[in-house]
């Protein structure tokens with residue numbers, strides 16, 4: 001375990017923790033997990049060299065805003081944690097977070113669909129609308145074994161370049177975005193595209209591939225919607241995790257200073273939620 005120091009949570013860090021924990025819980029809901037492996041990370045706004053990642057040893061459904069681990073680009077643990085971090089997570093995520101300041105979040109998964117397509121020489125084929133989203137936008141990185149060696153970082157960075165989607169050959173998928181919403185929804189579409197490709201190819205019948213011009217048109221049209229749609233999609237996805245959503249929306253509404261000035265007497269259940277959020281929003285809460 002790296003160096004541990006006390007830190008204090010800002011509103012931005014708390015919101016990032018909520019979004020990131022929701023991403024882990026959703027990945028579990030969608031059965032995108034691989035035991036305790038793979039990782040989703042998010043850079044903390046205002047703390048550019050620090051990011052959050054999952055505690056190594058917990059299943060994705062067990063990840064909460066509180067137990068996410070804060071680390072720096074060197075992998076030093078900066079928040080109190082009963083867990084370490086996955087060394088492979090550090091190599092992949094710290095490499096990209098350090099080289100790409102525009103990347104706020106990264107999703108890396110070993111889904112069956114992702115691993116299957118990653119093993120194909122031609123990678124993802126533009127044979128569905130979902131796949132056409134990524135036409136000409138996918139980077140490929142050759143398999144080098146378990147990603148625990150620091151020297152792989154430079155090759156990961158070089159292969160990703162300025163793209164936000166990477167197929168790690170014989171390994172899995174990786175998506176990046178300016179925030180958790182963008183990286184996660186991109187992964188959703190990529191995973192869907194892989195699923196369609198596997199299903200289509202399994203029929204053993206001739207495949208229709210749209211023209212290059214059509215594929216480029218899809219990229220242009222979807223690019224216009226960009227982050228705006230990702231945000232709307234993310235709000236819908238968050239509603240799939242009701243308890244988390246409830247806590248997040250309360251968190252967003254109740255600023256610490258306003259908690260003592262609630263005019264409406266809360267019900268017993270609401271009181272419990274307020275107490276919970278009061279603890280969570282306190283700026284001096286060590287984590």
Ligand SMILES: [Zn+2]
Nearest residue numbers: 038110171172
């Ligand atoms: Zn991996």
